[in-house]
Amino acid sequence: MPGDYAVLASVYDDIGLNSFAQRMTPILVDFAQQRDWLGRRFVVLGCGTGASVEYLSNYMYTIVGVDNSPQMLAAARQKLDQSGASVRWLEADIRELGDAVGHADMVLALNVLNELNSLRDLEVVFTQVHRILEPGKLFIFDLHTIQGLTEQGRSGDAIVTDSTHLSVFVSDEYDYERQMATRHYLIFRRQGESWQRSEARHVLRGFPVQAVASLLQRAGLKVNGIFQLDLDPYEPGVSQASRVVFLVEKP
Template sequence: MLELGCGTGTMTELLAEEGYDMIGVDNSEEMLAEAMEKRVESGHDILYLLQDMQEFELYGTVRAVVSVCDSLNYLTEEEDLLQVFRLVNNYLDPGGIFIFDMNTVYKYAEILGDTTIAENREEGSFIWENTFDPESLLNEYALTLFLKREDGLYEKSEEIHYQRAYPKERIRALLEKAGLEVLSVYDAYTLSPDRKDSGRLTFIAREKEKKQQINEKQTVGGLYE
């Protein structure tokens, strides 16, 4: 199984614990370094690859691909999202499954919007300043972190992240354009249908083109037996 945007390997480790042979792809050296530390601690045989998800390459096909924690929302260009879907289709076994989540337009517009969130924790504090453009569907959030050091002082760091909201029907259209068949869309990680106020959607899609080709070959072969 392949996880795209695996980050520090939290989900990868959980799936490996369930017995899956895992491959993790991420474009952050720092996050993969943490993932590999977890791998040493757990002893799981996980292959981590430093690659951009819109250009990832594997040595062969996999039975399933997963992507969680709105990793695909970081693809702010539609062509990049389509390219990822095409690569997923290419590297899935015939009839293989693709499971992923994405934040919704509703979440960015109505829940996050133009808000500021501040929180204090034992290990430090953070300030989240969010801005959403309803025309471009681009979301920007600036994080200011104050992390407590061993000497009791705080170290400040700043990050800016960009994500894009994609309407559900547009995601469905891009999946189908890439050769994937949409099986189900759920409200977050439940088995309930998606709603207008869903903040996150989980899609389940299946590779269909290679499956169709195999069925066609079997049918043609049967005609001449």
């Protein structure tokens, strides 16, 4: 996956892969504040090209952006290092944060946890979050549901952008046995008078929502709520949602 992000980093924002974090970060921070969250220190896991960090930097938070792709971090730095924001960038696997990340009043992870390989990997991340999160503070993340990934995998082929300098085609597939959605990218970028072709893939794995909630509790975290993207409560087995948001607290 890191190798695929070496390809995707240069087109990530152009094809809208940053749009979810860009749209949801202000909504989720406001949602937390409505529930009496207060704090200054953010750790953004899987920060990518910096959509969440860019919003947070407008409000003078102290931010650590973590990503395991140097190309994605370079794109984020290019956007934000001239802004004067208090941002520290950390190239790291979110399963192995170490002491360099410091402590946080909120840990935010958007568009990232479905990229982990297993429930065991999720549990490792949750343990890391418990270690860095201050008591009474929040961990907020989203998760594609198995239903949502199944729908994505049936999407077929599409053109996601087609301009004078960039054309990107995608094809989707779903592995029912491994609960895994794969999106293949075929990218053509204009370089002078010629076109450069590259390929990448993006793999997302589905995890049962209830199993994820159990792992959070086992890691010593408290699930304050599971919500649909409109922030209505999500009820496992009842709600039909392609994606959910977890609001989690360290007691």
